[in-house]
Amino acid sequence: MKKNLKITPEGTKDYLFKECTAVDYVCKKIQKVFENHQFHRVITPALEYYDLFATESSGISAESMFKTTDNNGRIVVVRPDSTLPIARMVSTRMQNEVLPVRLYYNQAVYRNNPSLTGRSNEIMQMGIELIGSKGKRADLEIITTAIQTLKAVCKDFRIEVGHSLLFTSLIDSLNVESDLKEKIKDYIESKNYAALNFVLDKLVQNDTVKAIRTFPSLFGGEEVFEKAEKLIKLPKALEALAYLKSLYKDLCKLDMEDKIIVDLGLVQQNEYYSGIVFTGYTLGYGDAILSGGRYDKIFGEFDIDLGASGFAVNINHLAEEAKYRSKSNLPEVLVFAKTDDDIMSAILYTEQLVKDGVKAQFSDLSDEKEAREFAEKLGIKKFKIIGD
Amino acid sequence: MNPIRIALTKGRLEKSTIELFEKLGYNCDEVHNKGRKLILSVGGGKFEVVLAKAADVITYVEHGVCDLGVVGKDTILEKGTSFYELLDLGFGKCKFALACKNGYDFYHGYGAKTIATKYPNVTRTFFEGKDMDVRVIKIEGSVELAPLVGLSDGIVDIVETGSTLEANNLSVIEYVTDISARLIANIASLKLRKKEIEELVSKMEAEVK
Numbered sequence: 220m221k222k223n224l225k226i227t228p229e230g231t232k233d234y235l236f237k238e239c240t241a242v243d244y245v246c247k248k249i250q251k252v253f254e255n256h257q258f259h260r261v262i263t264p265a266l267e268y269y270d271l272f273a274t275e276s277s278g279i280s281a282e283s284m285f286k287t288t289d290n291n292g293r294i295v296v297v298r299p300d301s302t303l304p305i306a307r308m309v310s311t312r313m314q315n316e317v318l319p320v321r322l323y324y325n326q327a328v329y330r331n332n333p334s335l336t337g338r339s340n341e342i343m344q345m346g347i348e349l350i351g352s353k354g355k356r357a358d359l360e361i362i363t364t365a366i367q368t369l370k371a372v373c374k375d376f377r378i379e380v381g382h383s384l385l386f387t388s389l390i391d392s393l394n395v396e397s398d399l400k401e402k403i404k405d406y407i408e409s410k411n412y413a414a415l416n417f418v419l420d421k422l423v424q425n426d427t428v429k430a431i432r433t434f435p436s437l438f439g440g441e442e443v444f445e446k447a448e449k450l451i452k453l454p455k456a457l458e459a460l461a462y463l464k465s466l467y468k469d470l471c472k473l474d475m476e477d478k479i480i481v482d483l484g485l486v487q488q489n490e491y492y493s494g495i496v497f498t499g500y501t502l503g504y505g506d507a508i509l510s511g512g513r514y515d516k517i518f519g520e521f522d523i524d525l526g527a528s529g530f531a532v533n534i535n536h537l538a539e540e541a542k543y544r545s546k547s548n549l550p551e552v553l554v555f556a557k558t559d560d561d562i563m564s565a566i567l568y569t570e571q572l573v574k575d576g577v578k579a580q581f582s583d584l585s586d587e588k589e590a591r592e593f594a595e596k597l598g599i600k601k602f603k604i605i606g607d
Numbered sequence: 608m609n610p611i612r613i614a615l616t617k618g619r620l621e622k623s624t625i626e627l628f629e630k631l632g633y634n635c636d637e638v639h640n641k642g643r644k645l646i647l648s649v650g651g652g653k654f655e656v657v658l659a660k661a662a663d664v665i666t667y668v669e670h671g672v673c674d675l676g677v678v679g680k681d682t683i684l685e686k687g688t689s690f691y692e693l694l695d696l697g698f699g700k701c702k703f704a705l706a707c708k709n710g711y712d713f714y715h716g717y718g719a720k721t722i723a724t725k726y727p728n729v730t731r732t733f734f735e736g737k738d739m740d741v742r743v744i745k746i747e748g749s750v751e752l753a754p755l756v757g758l759s760d761g762i763v764d765i766v767e768t769g770s771t772l773e774a775n776n777l778s779v780i781e782y783v784t785d786i787s788a789r790l791i792a793n794i795a796s797l798k799l800r801k802k803e804i805e806e807l808v809s810k811m812e813a814e815v816k
Binding site for chain 1: 666668670687798
């Protein structure tokens with residue numbers, strides 16, 4: 220049998236030197252935004268029971284999870300998402316906390332993507348969860364935090380805002396079998412518009428079908444609302460539209476109309492969203508780097524009625540971009556101990572230099588010539604010998 | 608600003624798209640004299656055209672390294688994942704069809720049928736819609752051969768004029784869907800470069816209508 224000794228599993232990679240510096244750089248910036256907004260860090264296990272993600276509303280397909288079993292044969296998955304574990308944690312361990320709570324995380328999620336597509340299966344994510352509050356105040360707080368996060372780490376970005384009830388109420392009002400409704404939802408969630416149109420073509424072409432067909436292309440500024448008001452007649456959808464409009468007007472006070480897009484076709488992959496939804500894009504990356512919204516329904520799975528909203532940012536690409544900007548971490552001085560008797564004084568000398576704010580490194584090579592070559596190859600400018 | 612990068616499906620669709628660009632007044636000289644170049648400038652640097660195989664057009668657009676793409680609906684249905692379909696360009700028209708040997712009663716009996724095709728996903732979706740459990744065999748070359756030599760009961764393939772089917776004593780049982788060339792867009796590009804892309808799309812739309 221050929222051993223996979225020298226390769227990492229598909230969709231994963233090692234991070235070295237500058238790559239790590241870049242990851243740290245991005246994470247620190249985001250962490251600052253989160254902590255400035257008084258969010259507190261939590262860590263959940265990398266392994267969770269499959270059941271947590273197998274709920275109808277999770278929107279994570281069984282095929283896309285890495286699975287194994289525990290000692291009792293129960294199915295365990297490597298977490299494919301951090302929101303559901305945090306909801307589990309809050310509903311069990313934080314029952315007596317003062318609400319609302321503000322939590323953030325910085326941990327990878329794992330997805331078993333189809334092979335040979337070039338996608339990462341290990342996605343570093345940071346995100347926030349605002350739990351225990353509903354309504355406009357919470358919605359605006361979460362969106363503005365998202366905007367500040369993008370501002371902190373992207374050169375240029377767009378954030379699009381939508382409302383999940385627009386689409387779902389329209390689909391629910393369709394007079395078709397529930398199987399087909401599910402299919403339509405699936406296609407919209409996966410943004411598979413080709414398959415969506417294929418299904419819609421076969422339906423009676425009424426106002427609702429027309430609206431569903433047009434929605435994916437309805438995005439832009441304020442003009443979007445005018446167009447949409449003419450398209451939809453369903454009271455529930457109109458209500459969602461009016462709310463989104465008032466939210467957009469508030470967001471315009473940030474003076475960032477060029478960065479904020481209204482997108483009526485926006486839906487998130489997880490079906491637990493029940494209100495506003497938003498997605499962030501950055502120049503030079505073909506996929507969303509931030510996504511979030513309101514998901515009050517999520518706590519229904521744990522038999523609690525709690526408002527919940529939040530978002531997650533994917534770090535991988537941001538770090539890739541930051542790599543070119545991050546400074547090198549090269550030491551300025553290499554400290555060499557002439558003989559073995561000088562080792563301790565050299566170590567102490569190095570420590571003193573570091574205390575004084577100089578980037579210094581103790582040389583663990585015992586041959587002076589080798590140590591000098593090492594310094595030269597790395598580009599360390601100063602070479603200090605202790606023990607003359 | 609960087610030019611908008613467009614991936615074109617090599618061959619017929621490429622030709623028709625370039626004709627369309629020329630009608631819109633964009634200079635396409637570099638495409639006509641491409642030699643061995645892979646990235647070609649169109650419209651005096653406003654656009655960049657790359658040529659690729661149909662399925663690769665979708666891959667390039669999905670990853671966002673190309674903003675737009677021109678590809679057949681057949682490939683979209685087979686491979687379709689995450690991108691926007693903006694426009695039916697009206698050329699490259701043909702049909703997906705289920706065909707079998709002349710005189711063969713395809714729907715007869717209870718045995719699971721075997722279908723040979725280059726488009727396994729389209730085939731599966733089509734028969735799922737009929738609540739039929741079929742065995743799908745992927746063929747890379749001339750699919751018409753499979754039912755003739757007895758590999759399959761039928762084929763699902765693209766039919767343009769039907770002459771290949773006729774010449775091999777095959778006939779269409781049912782049309783699955785119509786196909787034509789589509790303009791697709793990367794999701795992020797459409798948000799980040801909305802104005803430029805919409806300008807091009809409305810020009811193209813006015814011309815193909």
